[in-house]
Amino acid sequence: MSRYLLISRSAEYETRLRRLLRSKLEALPGEYLAFGPDETLAQLRGSPRVALLGPLLNFAESKAIASALQERHPGIGLIVVREQRSDLEDWVDGMAIHAVLSPEATDQTTVDLISRLEEWLVSHGKLTPVREEPEEEQSQAEPDADVTGLGEFGLGAIDDSIALESTASEGDSDAEDEPADTLILPAPLDEHVRTEVIAVVAPKGGQGKTTTAINLATGLAEVAPNSVVLVDADVQFGDIAHALNLDPHYSLADVASAGDDEMALKALFSHHEDDFFVVPAPPSPELADDIDARALGSMLRNLSTMFRYVVVDTTPGLGEHALAALENATDGVFVTNMTVPSLRALRKEFELLLDLDILPSNRHIVMNFMDKSSGLLQKDAEEIMGAKVDVVVPRSGAVVFASNQGVPVIHHDVRDPAAKALRELVQRIEPSAAPSRRRIHRKTRTP
Structure with a gap:
């Protein structure tokens, strides 16, 4: 009993x-x-x-x-x-x-x-x-x-x-010397400020969508510190928390079920040292069943009243959660690579979103892992997609290196070509987001 x-x-x-x-x-x-x-x-x-x-x-x-x-x-x-x-x-x-x-x-x-x-x-x-x-x-x-x-x-x-x-x-003799955790709250949002919800989507997995979302949130936080939230809406297998070396106490499952209680919501966000907040994916796939698309859409609308920028990393493809993010998005960042199947899949995504009338008014196409040895030129890729590429991100070992250290690449090495390209994407949304050397990751690199 x-x-x-x-x-x-x-x-x-x-x-x-x-x-x-x-x-x-x-x-x-x-x-x-x-x-x-x-x-x-x-x-x-x-x-x-x-x-x-x-x-x-x-x-x-x-x-x-x-x-x-x-x-x-x-x-x-x-x-x-x-x-x-x-x-x-x-x-x-x-x-x-x-x-x-x-x-x-x-x-x-x-x-x-x-x-x-x-x-x-x-x-x-x-x-x-x-x-x-x-x-x-x-x-x-x-x-x-x-x-x-x-x-x-x-x-x-x-x-x-x-x-x-x-x-x-219990028994931790050093506990008394450790400072208590400080609850960092989102910056107050001026009622006249236009807020933006940016959905980052890709037709398939492995396109670099999560890396793009992380660096986009990082760059926007430079001009809107503590007024950017990164939502990991890959509800089953999202890994943003791991990519940023975060150990969150709450997840998307908690935030989506908190309703519109702003005070309760503010206590659920994880804070990153680069001055943005994170809503991580649920820690286990079975918890994804508790997050339906309607709850996700409602949550994004609530967050858009609290943050200047809401960046949403979605599930690959156009499942119900990705569609819910796009329905509430002001901007859509579409990530693909230089393979014909991915380019054709992205074209099909555009056609479907046009039919559903939910293609965001601001569209940004990111061509990731650009490599001259791929056998395709940029103009070939654009012809297959039926759309112009906005940002070209070259293949770079620095991206993997930064990810393994849990650091956004645009703060790891501002001179890296991939970091410069991702900065270009940030500036398409916020032109004043110029690179800053003060945030470069300073840990000694291993050979």
């Missing part, structure tokens, strides 16, 4: 808690909250002893469901799962919760906090003891140094309440 309840919009966090708590956990999707707390709790099969609310629930939802849970299940323990941000005091003062837990907390800290809260509720007569099976017995560990009273945060004490402040691993 389940003892713990999770109400969340994060599929990744639910998967993690199921792994930690197994059959003890019952999870309800946060989408039920759209029908109200009563309808949400009508889905419950058991009587939870501790409930975790979040991530990705807003204040009104959390408050309403917390009140309904306390009314139906007196004595229940309530944990809000969210980052320690400046508005935490409003959450603590606005609802009777017992703890605040960071979604980035370690597995051990998460399990310890839930267990200790349940033990406290039993010791204070709010819950009756539960007979543990022998394999479930837990040793009585000393209180985790990462868990402190809410009053210690200067938020005003809640009777015997506890909260998580740090996500350091």
Whole structure:
């Protein structure tokens, strides 16, 4: 029988808690909250002893469901799962919760906090003891140094309440010396600024589409720092996070399910050191089933109200997610190479998009991996495609080298011919994006 309840919009966090708590956990999707707390709790099969609310629930939802849970299940323990941000005091003062837990907390800290809260509720007569099976017995560990009273945060004490402040691993002696993660927010967007959604598409895989999208976002961020977001909409096998050496806590699955709650969305983006944000693809292909094309389109429209530039790396071909990106795009960057099958496939893409009337008004054709030994000239390629090439990117080992180091090539070596060509693409969209030597990657190159 389940003892713990999770109400969340994060599929990744639910998967993690199921792994930690197994059959003890019952999870309800946060989408039920759209029908109200009563309808949400009508889905419950058991009587939870501790409930975790979040991530990705807003204040009104959390408050309403917390009140309904306390009314139906007196004595229940309530944990809000969210980052320690400046508005935490409003959450603590606005609802009777017992703890605040960071979604980035370690597995051990998460399990310890839930267990200790349940033990406290039993010791204070709010819950009756539960007979543990022998394999479930837990040793009585000393209180985790990462868990402190809410009053210690200067938020005003809640009777015997506890909260998580740090996500350091248990026993990490250096944790206290490490600075806390800083939540970097998108730059404020002037209401009169024209925003652009740029879909980067290719008829086949292996055309260099992802590299193009990464360097496009990097270049645009030079003129619009922290007002560019790169979306990895290759929902099954996107690898932008790996290409940029990012270790994201949230993915496209979380952002797409967050709705239009701008505050919730801002907490889900990963930030790159080159001053742009990233929405990475889901960490496993099965999570792609939770992201339909309509949700992706709605998400892109929301992002276009928050960012000056939204760059979307799509799934190869013209699947439903790529079409959703193009339907919401102001610009389309079409990437191909010097092979006849790819050129013919791109021509078919143009014909289909014209028939569907969703070819973006601003079109940019990138001819990637240009090599004189390919047997084709540029004019031959244009004749096969039925369109003029806008940017020619020569084959370059620097692109592979930069990618292996997790660095955009336009910041790795501004003098490389491929970097110059990708800069040309950036300047087609933003002419003021001139190369800057101050951002060149400075690590020593290996021979």
